[in-house]
Structures are given as structure tokens and as C-alpha cells.
Amino acid sequence: MELLRKVLEPHLAEVLAAAGLDNLPWQKMLTIARESAQGDLALPCFPFAQILKKSPVQVAKDLCEALQLLKSQDTYFNEALLSVEASNGYLNFMTNPAWIAKQILSQYDENSGKAANKGHRVLIEHTSANPNGPFHVGRARNAILGDTLVRLHRLHGHEVQAEYYVDDMGKQVGILSWALDNLDAEKVSEVLASAGRQDDLGPWQGKQDHERVRWYQAANIVKENNPQVDEEVGEMVRLSEEGDQEVLQSFNDAYQPVLDGMLDTLAELGIEYDAFTKESKFVVDGSVGLIMEQLETSELHGTADNGAHYLELESKGIKGKSTKFFFRRGDGSSLYATRDVAYHQWKWQQCDRLINILGEDHKLQSRQVGIALEEVGQRVPEVVFYAFIKLPDGKMSTRRGNVVFMDDLLVEARAHALLAVKELRADELSQEKMEEIAEAVASSAVRFNIIHVAPEKGFTFRWEDALSFEGDSAPFLMYSHTRACAIRRKVAREGHDVEALIEKAKSQEVWNQVGDSKSANELLRLLGRHLDVLENAVDNHRPHLFASHILALASAFNGFYRDHPVIFEGKVNLLNLLLSETSRRHLASGCQGLGVIPIEEM
RNA sequence: GGGCGUGUAGCAUAGACUGGAUAAUGCACUGGCCUCCUAAGCCAGGGAUCGCGGGUUCAAAUCCUGCCACGCCCGCCA
Numbered sequence: 001m002e003l004l005r006k007v008l009e010p011h012l013a014e015v016l017a018a019a020g021l022d023n024l025p026w027q028k029m030l031t032i033a034r035e036s037a038q039g040d041l042a043l044p045c046f047p048f049a050q051i052l053k054k055s056p057v058q059v060a061k062d063l064c065e066a067l068q069l070l071k072s073q074d075t076y077f078n079e080a081l082l083s084v085e086a087s088n089g090y091l092n093f094m095t096n097p098a099w100i101a102k103q104i105l106s107q108y109d110e111n112s113g114k115a116a117n118k119g120h121r122v123l124i125e126h127t128s129a130n131p132n133g134p135f136h137v138g139r140a141r142n143a144i145l146g147d148t149l150v151r152l153h154r155l156h157g158h159e160v161q162a163e164y165y166v167d168d169m170g171k172q173v174g175i176l177s178w179a180l181d182n183l184d185a186e187k188v189s190e191v192l193a194s195a196g197r198q199d200d201l202g203p204w205q206g207k208q209d210h211e212r213v214r215w216y217q218a219a220n221i222v223k224e225n226n227p228q229v230d231e232e233v234g235e236m237v238r239l240s241e242e243g244d245q246e247v248l249q250s251f252n253d254a255y256q257p258v259l260d261g262m263l264d265t266l267a268e269l270g271i272e273y274d275a276f277t278k279e280s281k282f283v284v285d286g287s288v289g290l291i292m293e294q295l296e297t298s299e300l301h302g303t304a305d306n307g308a309h310y311l312e313l314e315s316k317g318i319k320g321k322s323t324k325f326f327f328r329r330g331d332g333s334s335l336y337a338t339r340d341v342a343y344h345q346w347k348w349q350q351c352d353r354l355i356n357i358l359g360e361d362h363k364l365q366s367r368q369v370g371i372a373l374e375e376v377g378q379r380v381p382e383v384v385f386y387a388f389i390k391l392p393d394g395k396m397s398t399r400r401g402n403v404v405f406m407d408d409l410l411v412e413a414r415a416h417a418l419l420a421v422k423e424l425r426a427d428e429l430s431q432e433k434m435e436e437i438a439e440a441v442a443s444s445a446v447r448f449n450i451i452h453v454a455p456e457k458g459f460t461f462r463w464e465d466a467l468s469f470e471g472d473s474a475p476f477l478m479y480s481h482t483r484a485c486a487i488r489r490k491v492a493r494e495g496h497d498v499e500a501l502i503e504k505a506k507s508q509e510v511w512n513q514v515g516d517s518k519s520a521n522e523l524l525r526l527l528g529r530h531l532d533v534l535e536n537a538v539d540n541h542r543p544h545l546f547a548s549h550i551l552a553l554a555s556a557f558n559g560f561y562r563d564h565p566v567i568f569e570g571k572v573n574l575l576n577l578l579l580s581e582t583s584r585r586h587l588a589s590g591c592q593g594l595g596v597i598p599i600e601e602m
Numbered sequence: 603g604g605g606c607g608u609g610u611a612g613c614a615u616a617g618a619c620u621g622g623a624u625a626a627u628g629c630a631c632u633g634g635c636c637u638c639c640u641a642a643g644c645c646a647g648g649g650a651u652c653g654c655g656g657g658u659u660c661a662a663a664u665c666c667u668g669c670c671a672c673g674c675c676c677g678c679c680a
Contacts, residue, residue: 470642
């Protein structure tokens with residue numbers, strides 16, 4: 001409740017100073033009250049009690065009286081603050097609902113719920129999955145988390161560039177490329193069958209990420225009993241690291257169709273990128289070489305027996321079996337992490353703020369890269385780590401084929417959503433319309449299921465949760481939004497001009513009519529906090545906090561919807577219309593920020 | 603061996619960074635609500651020694667510390 005806080009703090013400061021209590025960090029103690037019945041903000045008076053040698057109850061009472069006096073003397077303060085009360089040693093502050101309604105409703109326009117542009121350039125790198133097979137729900141946590149942050153930053157008024165770093169020169173691509181050169185379809189089927197792998201493309205025949213991952217898996221099986229494969233792959237990888245154009249081209253031919261297939265899947269989830277940057281770029285343009293030369297002048301630099309170069313990071317607080325960070329092999333070539341340093345240097349050239357989305361397995365490496373960046377005079381990026389998604393029976397792995405494909409999950413989710421919409425609307429909507437709705441519900445639900453839990457928390461994928469369309473879920477949000485849309489449609493259908501009515505409502509200052517309705521006031525409270533929550537979620541990389549807020553907002557809107565008809569027997573209540581439309585805008589933009597599609601009916 | 607993270611009703615989660623009143627939400631469970639803007643909804647109810655022990659504090663799910671369990675990491679791999 002930052003709105004009230006701004007008005008309250010100067011007055012509170014005055015009262016506390018008069019009582020000799022202003023040297024305590026009381027701004028921090030002033031918290032959002034847990035129970036809305038207790039007020040909007042609360043100040044516990046226990047620490048004051050110790051200083052004044054009075055009971056907390058008495059201190060609260062005294063402060064309360066002083067504040068009430070101020071309130072009666074200051075018109076604006078009096079307008080904003082409905083009441084201040086002392087209770088159990090707490091001071092409880094209640095905002096005047098009409099005042100808060102004025103703050104929010106008088107500002108209504110098509111940008112309600114969005115923050116103003118801040119001209120701040122943010123680069124977010126996410127997904128960056130090896131292009132060796134179809135997207136599974138494990139890999140998807142990165143893409144969904146990353147894309148949600150991209151959307152929330154945009155909603156918050158940042159200029160965002162979304163980057164996909166394409167690993168086009170590693171061992172994994174090498175294996176894929178080797179397989180396509182050395183195995184044929186028959187051999188692949190044979191190898192997979194002999195290893196007891198399930199080998200049924202089902203509906204994904206012809207989709208290249210699904211097709212080619214079989215080659216990748218087969219090659220992995222073949223190489224277990226044939227060391228020559230490793231040698232051949234190793235040689236190609238070595239050549240790629242030297243920037244050998246022919247090898248890089250054959251790698252490119254191997255992975256590009258796979259990457260395209262993966263991107264098709266991501267597009268179904270509404271995930272798109274502004275730029276794709278290839279790892280080989282930094283080898284070819286020489287920047288990796290420069291980085292290695294710079295690192296060799298670092299005070300942390302050391303050389304191994306065979307001529308490999310490293311940074312000794314013990315003094316930087318790195319602990320464990322090995323504290324060395326190798327950045328150049330004995331043969332002079334670079335390593336993945338070295339190229340990552342060059343990549344970061346390049347990224348910093350195009351943004352004010354740099355954010356990476358990484359799995360928790362990259363924590364150490366990320367610290368090492370950060371230290372190396374400091375050694376070459378660059379800033380350290382912000383990193384969001386997430387824990388892995390497991391299946392009930394263990395970890396997912398593309399190599400071993402123990403996965404739930406995102407493509408399959410989406411098909412299943414669409415089928416469930418279609419079933420639901422048919423049950424409810426079959427006699428009103430066309431088949432085509434229902435399929436459209438099912439598609440939006442499916443991708444929204446899949447994303448929300450992943451985004452609403454804190455990134456650092458482990459996550460077990462369960463079909464029943466992913467396909468649950470009730471309660472704390474995307475369809476719940478979407479449904480609230482469709483209700484607001486239904487209201488708008490009904491008002492228009494009965495011959496009113498909605499925008500004209502809104503202008504009329506504003507000119508009549510309908511917010512002054514706000515009464516003591518619990519549901520309407522709860523809705524106003526949440527609308528008042530909307531941008532505060534967004535800012536917190538963006539600054540701290542915690543999208544699930546915004547998800548929780550939008551759930552609460554949708555729930556509050558449902559309460560308002562129940563209690564306050566907007567149009568009844570042809571007559572429009574202007575205050576309720578304005579509140580409904582404001583909520584609709586906030587819900588729609590909030591949904592978009594979470595990757596939930598705010599469709600108009602379902 | 604060491605580092606990092608997680609542990610909250612039967613299940614899944616929020617709250618922890620920044621200590622504050624009766625620990626919030628959904629699923630599941632019990633009961634109620636569609637002549638009224640979409641019931642994917644709403645209302646009411648039962649269900650929690652916040653992993654375990656100690657400490658700091660007027661006040662601890664939250665901070666410190668020890669232990670236990672789970673996950674991730676400690677490659678001249680990517």
C-alpha cells in the first residue's frame with residue numbers, strides 16, 4: 001500500500017519526532033497489515049515501549065491521539081486516511097476507499113496496469129538449450145521463466161532484448177553431426193531397438209527435432225562400445241574450435257533443422273527471441289583469443305604442466321576439490337566457459353542491465369565466469385538460477401530418452417481444454433472457436449503451472465497438475481478476465497457507448513460514491529498495489545510473486561462481480577463500470593506479463 | 603570431504619531477502635449456491651507442534667548455530 005505510505009510517513013515522522021522516537025528505523029517497521037480488517041498499514045509499538053518505559057498499549061494509544069489531531073488539521077491527510085486506531089500495541093491505519101478509488105480510477109486509460117517507459121535497456125539471455133532434440137518440460141523451465149521475465153520487464157517499462165545463445169560447436173552438436181554423416185535410418189532403428197529404447201515418433205514424424213534426436217541417441221549408444229567415434233567427434237570439435245568453416249557449416253546443417261523444430265514448439269507457448277547468437281562467432285572474430293591474452297596477464301593466472309592456462313580462484317572464495325578455472329587447454333584452444341566470457345563482453349555492449357537464466361548446475365561456472373569478467377574489466381551479470389524439473393520417477397534426460405516432450409504435453413493439454421469448453425459451451429460456440437479457446441488455455445496453463453512456483457524450488461512434473469484448470473491456475477485468471485469482457489459486451493449490446501460512459505463516470509467523479517463494500521474495497525486495494533508488486537517481481541527476478549498477485553486480483557474481481565452488478569435492467573452503474581473496466585485492463589496486461597493469453601470469452 | 607539450494611495441513615504451493623497480531627492459497631474432503639453481466643465460478647466448514655534441537659529478541663516460519671533428509675555442483679566436458 002505504497003499510496004497511503006507516501007501520505008502517511010511525513011505525518012508519522014512528525015508525531016514520532018515529537019515523542020522522541022524518530023531515531024528508530026520505523027519506516028521499516030511500518031508494514032502491510034496481514035488482515036485487511038485491521039487496516040492497510042500497521043506499526044507495532046513494542047520497541048517504542050522500551051524506550052519510553054510505558055506499555056506498548058499505552059504508547060500506541062498516545063501516538064494514535066496525536067495522529068488523530070494531525071488528521072483533523074490537514075485536509076489531504078484527512079481525505080486519504082479513513083482511520084487510525086490503537087489495538088494491542090499496534091497502530092492500525094485504514095485508507096479511505098474513496099480516496100484510493102480516486103487515485104486509481106481517475107487515471108484510467110488504455111495503459112492502466114502498465115508502467116511508464118523507463119528507457120532502460122535490459123538484455124535477457126534464456127533457453128540457450130543445445131539444439132540436439134525436442135523440447136521437454138525440464139528444459140522448458142528455463143524458456144518459460146526467461147520469457148516471463150522478458151514480458152514482465154516490458155510491462156514494467158524496460159526495453160528488452162531476448163537472446164538465445166546457440167551452442168554450435170560443442171561435443172553434443174558434434175555427435176549429432178557425426179551421426180547424420182555415419183549412420184543411416186536403418187542403422188538408427190536397429191541401434192535404438194537393440195538398446196531397448198522406445199522408438200515411436202507418433203505424431204511427430206517429420207518434425208526434425210524429433211527425427212534427429214534419434215540419430216543423436218543412437219550415436220551415443222554406438223560410441224559407448226566404439227572409442228573411434230569419440231576420436232572422430234573430438235577431431236571435428238577441435239576443428240570447430242579453431243573456427244574451421246567447413247566443419248562449422250556441417251554442424252550448422254546438422255542442428256539448424258532441430259533448432260527450428262524446437263523454436264516451433266516454443267512459439268506455441270508464445271516464446272520468441274529478438275536475436276540468436278552463435279558461440280562460434282567469438283572464435284571466428286578473434287575475441288576469445290583476446291580474452292585469453294588478457295586473462296594471462298591477471299594476477300590469478302597460472303600455467304599447468306602441459307601448458308594449459310587457468311585462474312587460481314581460491315582467493316576469490318571458491319572452495320572445493322578444484323579451485324582452478326581453466327580457460328585455455330594445453331593445445332592452446334579455448335573452452336566453453338572462455339567463450340562465454342567473450343559472449344558476455346559482447347552482450348554488455350548493448351544493454352544497461354544483463355540477466356541470464358541458468359539451471360542450478362551452472363552456479364559454480366557462472367561464478368567463475370563472473371570473476372573472469374572482472375579480471376578483464378567487465379561487470380558481472382545478474383543471474384537467475386532455477387532448480388530442475390523432475391519426473392515422479394527421476395530426472396529427465398534427452399540423451400537417455402527419459403522425458404515428457406513439450407509437444408506431447410501441449411497436445412494433451414489442448415485435448416483436456418477442448419473437453420472442458422465443449423462441456424460448457426458446445427451449444428453456443430463453433431467448433432473452430434472452441435479449438436481456438438482450447439489452444440489459448442493449454443499454452444497458458446502449461447506456462448502458469450511452471451511459473452507460479454519460486455525458481456529455486458525443485459519441481460516434480462505431474463500430469464494431473466499440468467492439466468488442472470481449476471483454482472490457482474491460468475484458466476482461473478482467464479475466466480475472470482472473460483467475465484469483465486462479458487460485462488463490456490453486455491453494456492454495448494444494450495445500446496450504450498462504453499467509452500463515452502467511462503468519460504462520463506470520470507467527469508462525475510464517481511469514486512466519491514465508493515462505500516464500505518468489502519469486495520469492492522479489496523479489489524481497489526489490490527489495484528493500488530499492482531505496480532508495486534510488479535516492480536518487486538522485476539527487480540528481484542521473482543515472477544511468481546506477480547503471479548500470486550494476479551491470482552488475488554482475479555479472485556477479488558470475482559467477489560466484486562458477485563456483489564456489484566454493472567448493468568441491471570438496462571441501467572448502467574457508472575462507478576461499477578469504471579471499476580470493472582479498470583480491472584479488465586489490469587487483468588489483461590497482467591496476464592500478458594505472465595504469458596497467459598487474455599482471451600475475451602471461454 | 604567441501605560449497606550452494608530446498609524442507610510449511612493428505613498433496614501442491616505462498617509468505618523468509620526487509621522478524622511483528624489468529625501462518626495464506628489451490629487440490630482433495632464436508633455442506634450450500636445457476637429464472638440474475640459466463641458455475642473453468644461463489645459462499646461456509648474441518649484439516650499445520652512451519653524437518654529436528656539450541657540461541658538472539660519484548661516478538662522467530664522468517665535472523666544465528668548444530669543436526670537430519672533431499673537436490674545440484676566441485677572436468678584441460680558442454
